[in-house]
Amino acid sequence: MSADNDIDKQLCLAVKQAVAEAAPLRLRGADTKAFYGRTSEGQSLDLRGHSGVVSYEPSELVITARAGTPLADLESALAAEGQMLGFEPPHFGEGATLGGAIACGFSGPRRPYAGSVRDFVLGARIINGRGELLQFGGQVMKNVAGYDVSRLSVGAMGTLGVITEVSMKVLPIPAREATVRFSMSASQAIQRMNQWAGQPLPTSATCYHDGALHVRVSGSAKGVDAAIVTLEGELTDDGATFWHSVKEHHHVFFTDDRSLWRISVPQATPPLPIDGEWLIEWGGGQRWLKTDAPSDVLRKQVESVGGHATLFRGGDRSGEVFHPLPPRLFSLHRNLKNAFDPQRLFNPGRLYRDL
Amino acid sequence: MMDNLATRATEDFVHAGYDIDAAAILFCELDGTPEEVDDDVERVKEVLEHSGCTNMRVAKDEQERQLFWSGRKAAFPAAGRLAPDYYCIDGTIPRKKIGYVLTRIAELGQEYGLRIANVFHAGDGNLHPLILYDGNQPGEFERTEEVGAKILELSVEVGGTITGEHGVGVEKIDQMCVQFEAPELSQFHALKNAFDPDNLLNPGKAVPTLSRCAEFGAMHVHKGELKFPHLERF
Numbered sequence: 001m002s003a004d005n006d007i008d009k010q011l012c013l014a015v016k017q018a019v020a021e022a023a024p025l026r027l028r029g030a031d032t033k034a035f036y037g038r039t040s041e042g043q044s045l046d047l048r049g050h051s052g053v054v055s056y057e058p059s060e061l062v063i064t065a066r067a068g069t070p071l072a073d074l075e076s077a078l079a080a081e082g083q084m085l086g087f088e089p090p091h092f093g094e095g096a097t098l099g100g101a102i103a104c105g106f107s108g109p110r111r112p113y114a115g116s117v118r119d120f121v122l123g124a125r126i127i128n129g130r131g132e133l134l135q136f137g138g139q140v141m142k143n144v145a146g147y148d149v150s151r152l153s154v155g156a157m158g159t160l161g162v163i164t165e166v167s168m169k170v171l172p173i174p175a176r177e178a179t180v181r182f183s184m185s186a187s188q189a190i191q192r193m194n195q196w197a198g199q200p201l202p203t204s205a206t207c208y209h210d211g212a213l214h215v216r217v218s219g220s221a222k223g224v225d226a227a228i229v230t231l232e233g234e235l236t237d238d239g240a241t242f243w244h245s246v247k248e249h250h251h252v253f254f255t256d257d258r259s260l261w262r263i264s265v266p267q268a269t270p271p272l273p274i275d276g277e278w279l280i281e282w283g284g285g286q287r288w289l290k291t292d293a294p295s296d297v298l299r300k301q302v303e304s305v306g307g308h309a310t311l312f313r314g315g316d317r318s319g320e321v322f323h324p325l326p327p328r329l330f331s332l333h334r335n336l337k338n339a340f341d342p343q344r345l346f347n348p349g350r351l352y353r354d355l
Numbered sequence: 356m357m358d359n360l361a362t363r364a365t366e367d368f369v370h371a372g373y374d375i376d377a378a379a380i381l382f383c384e385l386d387g388t389p390e391e392v393d394d395d396v397e398r399v400k401e402v403l404e405h406s407g408c409t410n411m412r413v414a415k416d417e418q419e420r421q422l423f424w425s426g427r428k429a430a431f432p433a434a435g436r437l438a439p440d441y442y443c444i445d446g447t448i449p450r451k452k453i454g455y456v457l458t459r460i461a462e463l464g465q466e467y468g469l470r471i472a473n474v475f476h477a478g479d480g481n482l483h484p485l486i487l488y489d490g491n492q493p494g495e496f497e498r499t500e501e502v503g504a505k506i507l508e509l510s511v512e513v514g515g516t517i518t519g520e521h522g523v524g525v526e527k528i529d530q531m532c533v534q535f536e537a538p539e540l541s542q543f544h545a546l547k548n549a550f551d552p553d554n555l556l557n558p559g560k561a562v563p564t565l566s567r568c569a570e571f572g573a574m575h576v577h578k579g580e581l582k583f584p585h586l587e588r589f
Contacts, residue, residue, distance in 0.1 A: 141480060147543050222394050340545070
């Protein structure tokens with residue numbers, strides 16, 4: 001279990017010093033997600049010293065923890081009470097922290113069926129670019145007082161402020177999970193996943209790769225047994241290992257050196273005509289692609305079906321790795337950055353070149 | 356959940372067979388496949404039996420399910436039968452505080468000489484106290500607003516928020532000064548400015564100015580601490 005260390009005053013001082021010196025900061029935890037986003041220069045501000053669960057009451061289904069708390073510690077504290085983070089965050093390495101998962105906005109296989117990381121965030125404490133420690137949202141299930149800054153910070157790659165503490169809704173661990181497997185083509189798989197999405201099935205994950213579709217169902221014992229019968233697939237016994245490998249990118253698909261793209265499209269979109277190797281998740285909504293195709297050609301294809309493409313791993317990290325924004329939308333992003341971090345101190349350029 | 360006052364008002368209206376002697380009624384709806392719902396019904400029964408429930412009914416079919424809900428869905432119009440006017444608020448609190456806050460609301464109602472019915476989303480801790488009043492009686496509306504404000508401040512005090520789903524326009528704007536500190540309010544203004552630099556969209560709503568909070572703070576000193584001490588008083 002991580003130490004209970006509250007260093008928010010030091011963190012505020014560090015930010016104020018950066019303000020005084022106009023010296024950019026590179027916010028970091030264990031650097032398990034350093035591969036993600038654009039390269040960004042700055043003095044390292046390590047958040048791992050700010051750690052520990054601040055409050056956790058299982059009967060409230062809410063946990064509040066400091067940003068530097070290792071995800072593994074958080075998950076074991078929850079598991080001890082039969083609970084879990086519903087968005088199933090990938091760690092992508094030893095020591096991954098809560099702050100990193102929130103700032104990157106990463107969700108795992110359960111995302112389309114349980115909700116995304118943003119959906120589970122109830123509140124946050126954030127240090128803005130003036131070195132002020134601010135609190136937004138709260139620890140209650142519903143809250144519409146003031147603008148929703150906590151959720152705005154999810155996926156902002158630390159560009160809007162230093163997230164120091166997060167309150168999240170948690171879920172009970174399902175009584176039973178099972179994984180069934182099917183052999184079929186990619187287009188059949190996309191069709192089937194979308195048909196099932198319209199039925200009252202306790203689906204909690206879907207993944208298609210290389211002729212095989214895996215479907216996980218989670219819920220009560222009787223509910224899962226009934227779903228296995230309805231789905232009519234081949235029951236596998238290594239489901240937990242399989243989903244862990246997909247979530248953490250240990251699956252064989254992810255183990256080569258080509259650039260890895262994350263393509264987000266409407267779920268029912270048929271397979272895209274882009275050369276490369278594909279792994280499809282989230283009922284068709286999240287598609288991983290390994291390809292040597294040029295980024296402009298690829299992005300045009302993805303845009304034509306209403307999606308966007310992120311250069312997830314590898315490739316040129318000094319170019320735009322997130323899908324370029326239309327000029328007006330980009331100017332809103334720039335205004336937002338100015339509103340929180342007028343001196344551009346936090347992770348400059350990590351999200352977009354000019355942010 | 357509906358408290359006794361709300362239950363009596365709705366039972367008169369919809370005849371759903373509610374227990375009008377119960378201090379409160381809790382509705383619990385479960386969804387999923389038939390197999391899942393069967394499992395969950397057993398678990399909920401067990402929890403309620405161990406939580407002091409005095410009477411439990413499980414809807415036997417869709418028609419009865421609709422009947423159970425009919426009272427909850429008609430609760431607001433039914434409250435209109437109890438008094439010429441009512442004022443609904445929306446504070447949200449940690450669920451474990453529901454009992455304490457309902458007791459405090461009843462006490463506040465007595466203190467202000469107003470009846471308050473409660474019909475709310477218990478699973479979210481999202482309260483909807485309905486303060487019953489008569490707008491034709493001089494001073495009643497003002498007392499209603501004041502007790503409403505007290506209930507919202509109580510919601511913040513127990514770790515909750517002044518609004519769970521209805522939002523802040525003009526009415527609850529002073530309570531924003533209780534829930535947020537000056538730097539947070541300034542951050543909201545900066546955020547609004549990012550989208551609306553000329554302040555054309557609903558100016559003056561949703562987020563109070565710091566001077567408004569200073570004026571409000573001069574009236575309500577919270578726990579003996581003066582809010583925004585650095586601001587000039589008017």
